[in-house]
Each structure stands twice: as structure tokens, then as C-alpha cells.
Amino acid sequence: MAKRIYKLPRQDQLTKEQRKILRLPEQGDYLIVGAPGTGKSVVALMRLQNLVKTQNVHFLTFNHVLNHANKCLVDEKLQDNMHTAMSWFYSLYWENCQVFVPEEDNYQPDYDAVMQDFQSKKLELSDHSLIIDEGQDLPPQWYEAVDSLNINNFFIVADQNQQITEQNSSREDIEICLGLDSDEVIELKENWRNTMPIALFCNYFYTDKGSPKPVIPNRPSINIPILYEYEKLDSVKEQILREYHFDPSKLIGVFVATDAKREDWVRRLANDNQPRNNPSPVITTYSSSQKGDVHIDFSQGGIVVLSDKSVKGIEFDVVFIQTDGFNNKSGSEERLKKRLYVMSSRAKEKLYLFKSHIYNSILEEILPPEGEVVKFIPEGETKELEQELLKRRKL
Numbered sequence: 001m002a003k004r005i006y007k008l009p010r011q012d013q014l015t016k017e018q019r020k021i022l023r024l025p026e027q028g029d030y031l032i033v034g035a036p037g038t039g040k041s042v043v044a045l046m047r048l049q050n051l052v053k054t055q056n057v058h059f060l061t062f063n064h065v066l067n068h069a070n071k072c073l074v075d076e077k078l079q080d081n082m083h084t085a086m087s088w089f090y091s092l093y094w095e096n097c098q099v100f101v102p103e104e105d106n107y108q109p110d111y112d113a114v115m116q117d118f119q120s121k122k123l124e125l126s127d128h129s130l131i132i133d134e135g136q137d138l139p140p141q142w143y144e145a146v147d148s149l150n151i152n153n154f155f156i157v158a159d160q161n162q163q164i165t166e167q168n169s170s171r172e173d174i175e176i177c178l179g180l181d182s183d184e185v186i187e188l189k190e191n192w193r194n195t196m197p198i199a200l201f202c203n204y205f206y207t208d209k210g211s212p213k214p215v216i217p218n219r220p221s222i223n224i225p226i227l228y229e230y231e232k233l234d235s236v237k238e239q240i241l242r243e244y245h246f247d248p249s250k251l252i253g254v255f256v257a258t259d260a261k262r263e264d265w266v267r268r269l270a271n272d273n274q275p276r277n278n279p280s281p282v283i284t285t286y287s288s289s290q291k292g293d294v295h296i297d298f299s300q301g302g303i304v305v306l307s308d309k310s311v312k313g314i315e316f317d318v319v320f321i322q323t324d325g326f327n328n329k330s331g332s333e334e335r336l337k338k339r340l341y342v343m344s345s346r347a348k349e350k351l352y353l354f355k356s357h358i359y360n361s362i363l364e365e366i367l368p369p370e371g372e373v374v375k376f377i378p379e380g381e382t383k384e385l386e387q388e389l390l391k392r393r394k395l
Helices: 016-022 039-050 063-069 078-081 085-097 111-120 140-147 171-178 195-205 232-244 257-269 333-345
Strands: 032-035 056-061 082-084 103-107 127-131 153-158 183-190 226-230 249-257 284-287 302-307 318-320 348-357 372-375 385-388 391-394
Touching: 016 039, 016 140, 032 039, 032 171, 032 195, 039 056, 039 063, 039 078, 039 127, 039 153, 056 063, 056 078, 056 085, 056 284, 063 082, 078 082, 078 302, 082 085, 111 140, 153 171, 183 226, 195 333, 195 348, 195 385, 226 232, 232 249, 232 302, 232 318, 232 348, 249 257, 257 284, 257 302, 318 333
Parallel strands: 032 153, 032 183, 056 082, 056 127, 127 153, 226 348, 226 391, 249 302, 249 318, 284 302, 318 348
Antiparallel strands: 372 385
């Protein structure tokens, strides 16, 4: 296991756009929108560092893994202010009403009933501020219920092209709910995470018709995304372990469709009897059964195995995506593209996909055709370039 750089940038390392956001007044409602890698979480965490000195502020995220990853980036004294949005909501209700949240379905609050209870208790949080990361994955009713508490300060970062939950909010939904004016919505455009080939691949799945595609970063790389077709999973396992042992300081994400596949990959990767130059990697994972108890060290190299819904907002040096086993119950190609967009945009340096040579993958149906080339102009350049989107290899 080797150390990995995992920390917030210094303020003098921020972009002009990001510094502008940090200069926003402490009071007021703001929506920050931008593609993966544009620094939405960075400005949100820095906003927390600034506001916690003077305000009762809560930093809320969509899922437990992102909440844990964000906590690793801030001082320990700030971590008590950080929660998942739903756990904070349920705790708030319990503390003030002394009963469980009324639900329409499992972990789906009856928001009308909740707001009535808030009103009967005359509950108001006008002296509180909320900072919300991945705000697009909370439903409009959640915002309406929280807004009814007279919270005066909302700072929300979101990207509606990353909606992968059944209940979510569009950019317009959030603007309407909070009554935002145009100058209270700020766009981040510079991608600081992905290489040029990875960003081009991700943009292929961009479905947000209301916004232009994200800017392609001027970070050339020879590592074009690759789709491996395998006969035996052990050959993929070897690819993953080789990637780790090539540089043990890298954090590798392995993304799969189901908990069964997640558990299988944890077992496979831990069972390595091949002689290696480096010690075996630390292999970690997370599932909902852990109830928020996350044990992933983002400051060390290693391998993390996750289902696709646990990867929101976080990043890895290298990503492997197993395309087998995904389904499309909604029948929406757009929703399927968003899932692949989210998974692939987690990769900083290298991106690999792999599929069985026997089974058809529903994700393969939306992948770029073999030999697909796109024309583009990188950020800061004027000359048009061409790039192949996805190479295909057999294992």
C-alpha cells in the first residue's frame, strides 16, 4: 500500500470560476452546476470551511461513500456537520417529532405529512445553512419540505446529467423550488479530472439537452478507453492486479451492476497466488447493509469494488467497469446513458470496460460503434482534432 495524494487544493490553485464562487455572500441561496471534475465538491467543502465559523451549517451528500470521501478531505472538527441528506432529514424529524418519519414506501417519506408535522410543531431553522452535494439526486418534495423550515441559506452543487436515482430533481426543479434568479445559478465548465480521451468518451453519453456538452480538457493521453471481451474472468482479474502492481500508489475502482457481482469480485481479487513485486493490494468495498459504516481509505493506493450507485461524486485514478449484469427496468436509454456517464467519469487517468464473450450486455448497445471517431477542439485551442472513442480487445 502506497500513499496517494488526496487533499483539497489551496485557494491559490483554484480556477477563476471557483474563486468567484467562494466570494459569494454568506447569506443567500445558490445553485452551482457543472460536469464531473469541474470542482463542485471542492467549492462546496471550502464553503463549509468558511461558513462553519459563523453559522450553524450542515453539509449533506447523496450517499454514504461520498459522505465518507468528503470527510477525509476536511479537518476532523468539521465532520460532525456532514451527513447524508436523508439521514439528516430523518434525524431532524425524529428529534423534533419523537416518532419515525411517515413513509409512502420504504425510505420514501410522505412529504406532505412531514410538512404538516413541521408546521404543527412550528419548527423553523432560519439560523441554519445547508450545503448540498449531488443535489440532483434528491426529489423536489425533499427541497419543498426543507424549504418550509424557513432555512435562508442553500448552497447546492448539482449536475442533472448525473441523475441515476428514480426520484431526482432537474436544474429547473431546484431553481423553481428555491426561487433562484439567473445570477444565483453559476456554471463551472473546466474539467480538472479526466484526460482528453476519457472526457470524450464520457461526452458520448451526455444527454442533458438544456446545457452544452462539457468542455474537453487539454490533457492529451495515449490511454484511450478500452473494452475487453473476456472468456474467463480470471483474465480480467489479472488485468486489474497488473494495473495495481504497476503503480501501488494508484486507487483503482471496479464498478459492477449488483451486490452479488460486487461480493464475487472482492473474493476473486483477494485470492491471488501469483508472485508479485509488491505486497497485495488492500481491497475494500461498501454495500447498503453496512448502514453508512464506510472503510475506504482514499489517501492510499488499492482496489475498491462498488456497485454503480455508490460511485457518485468520487474519483479514482483507474476505473474498470464490468458491463455484464446491468438491466434497464425503466426502458429509458437516457437513464442507461446517465449511469454509464457517471461511472466512466470517475476515472482520472485510465478507463477500461469488460464484457463476457458469451452474454450480450445492455450497456454494449449504447457504446460507441467500433472505430467511432469524433472531431473536437480542446479547451484553449483553435485547431480541430480527431480521436477514436473506444478501442476493443480480446482477453
